[in-house]
Amino acid sequence: MRRIPLQTLPTFRAVARLSNLRAAAEQLHLTHSAISQQMRVLEEQLGFALFDRRGRRVVLNAAGAALLGAVEPALEQIDAGVRAAALAASGTEQSLRITALPSFAQHWLLPRMTRWREQHPGIAIDLHTSQQAIDLQREGYHAALRQGKGPWRGLAGTCLIDSPLMIVVAAPEVARRLAGGDPAALMHEPLLGDAQRWNRWFALAGQRCRVKPVAVFNDMGMLLQAAEQGLGIALGRQLVAADALRDGRLVQLSPIALADPGSDALWLLHPPELQDWPPLVALRDWLQQELHSSATQLEHSPGGSAH
Secondary structure (H helix, E strand, C coil): CCCHHHHHHHHHHHHHHHHHHHHHHHHCCCCCCHHHHHHHHHHHCCCCCCCEEECCEEECCCHHHHHHHHHHHHHHEEEEEEEEHHHHHHCCCEEEEEEHHHHHHHHHHHHHHHHHHHHHHCCCCCCCEEECCCHHHHHCCEEEEECCCCCCCCCHHHHHEECCEECCCCEEHHHHHCCCCCCCCCCCEEEEHHHHHHHHHEEECCCCCCCCCCCCCHHHHHHHHHHCCCCCCEEEEEECCCHHHCCCCEEEEECCCCCCCCCCCEEEECCHCCCHHHHHHHHHHHHHHHHHHHHHHCCCCCCCCCC
8 A cells, every 4th residue: 555645745735726836835835846846756656647737737637636535624624733722822811803793793792892801801802893704714713703594614603593583673752753553654654774674574564565765774783873863763683782772772663573584693603623612612602691691681671662
């Protein structure tokens, strides 16, 4: 049985992915001749070619593709082990790099960060907000708080909320004017948010209509802020509105809540090798605890249903 020179395998993977020796050399910070030498040693040891040479490009042949498929998972596992070891050796003051949606970060996460710091003074949070999904491993993030269905390729995670509720909220002065009315009355009010969601909410309330909102926002936080300022009635996520409901800045106008499964599920996602990393375990446990507390507070909030 032929013995494979193991030191050549990371180079083989880079060449296979890039189909170019010079590009692989730049990625690995090696010379072009060093890359060529490693590939020659590997092929000579195996006794057969792994690439077809096409000008400046090198393309995997059938044998090369078979070898890559066999060794790539092992190399990924080694890379993951090195990253985990580096995290474990990073010292007592550790840092969690997290990416999250701006609305969730601003309206739910940041108001609770003082409690995080009190409970975990040795774990700093480096928070990045973006509407776009971030490649965690490429950009160096430990975790992401994302909404959606998944699957999340190359990531593991925990579903924190499976089916967030969409509720109808308005500023207190608007709620007082509409108190005691039926859902049909809302059709004649300025509506904020997604038209399809509004149509589904009215159907759930027994009203058949096609609404035309006066404003649509790509950020849930902006939507709820517009409602706070009296610009209209919002159909928004109960979770993001939790603090405004608790403080009385918003009032829920109807007990009818729209479940929006799948697309709005909230996930804590991370590279699989960090599953048992203590700072990430602490974050996961803390988020679940805070979400449970938030749900309990909503049940007794002054901004509860006006109907």
